[in-house]
Amino acid sequence: MSYEFLPVNILNKIDKEYIDIIKPIITNQQFINRKFYNHHEHRSVYGHSLMVSINAYYLAKKLGLDYQAAAIGGLLHDFYYKDWQLDKEKKPLLKSHGFIHANEALENSKKLFPDLMDKKVENIIKRHMFPLNFIPPFYYESWLVCFIDKYCSMEIFKEPKELYKYIGLKKEEKHE
Ligand SMILES: [Fe+2]
Ligand SMILES: [Fe+2]
Numbered sequence: 001m002s003y004e005f006l007p008v009n010i011l012n013k014i015d016k017e018y019i020d021i022i023k024p025i026i027t028n029q030q031f032i033n034r035k036f037y038n039h040h041e042h043r044s045v046y047g048h049s050l051m052v053s054i055n056a057y058y059l060a061k062k063l064g065l066d067y068q069a070a071a072i073g074g075l076l077h078d079f080y081y082k083d084w085q086l087d088k089e090k091k092p093l094l095k096s097h098g099f100i101h102a103n104e105a106l107e108n109s110k111k112l113f114p115d116l117m118d119k120k121v122e123n124i125i126k127r128h129m130f131p132l133n134f135i136p137p138f139y140y141e142s143w144l145v146c147f148i149d150k151y152c153s154m155e156i157f158k159e160p161k162e163l164y165k166y167i168g169l170k171k172e173e174k175h176e
Contacts, residue, residue: 005032010050018057021071026050030112031075037083040155045083048152049075055148060141070141072116073124077145079112080104102129 039048053074060070084097106125127137
């Protein structure tokens with residue numbers, strides 16, 4: 001079996017069972033396109049989602065949880081429609097990326113991967129933005145992905161000036 005659809009640096013971190021679970025997603029062109037969406041300054045949505053999914057898979061396995069749902073939900077939690085960092089349109093706070101992308105990701109995932117959806121995967125995706133989105137996760141696996149997503153997103157703190165943008169409060173840049 002050839003795994004050329006996965007980056008080489010990822011391959012030595014994962015096992016075959018994980019690859020089999022995520023293969024329908026990782027080989028889908030829509031998902032591959034996320035390599036060109038910025039998650040934050042130095043990482044794509046593709047790279048970020050894969051990192052969350054791999055960590056969720058192994059931790060769920062260790063804890064005796066549903067590791068399949070954790071792997072799939074982790075991979076699709078940010079499967080929203082557009083690269084939000086290119087969207088310069090001014091929006092009310094509650095319509096900004098941080099507040100709407102979990103629902104968008106769920107809608108998109110249901111459209112493209114209906115066979116991979118179940119109540120748990122859906123809840124993982126929909127509730128991963130707690131506490132910014134007020135309703136908390138329901139399943140252990142949803143909490144797990146919610147925490148791992150935060151942990152994997154810590155890199156944004158390396159660019160403190162960019163933090164406003166992630167909560168929809170980026171100020172207009174001044175041009176000299
Ligand atoms: Fe997210
Ligand atoms: Fe995320």
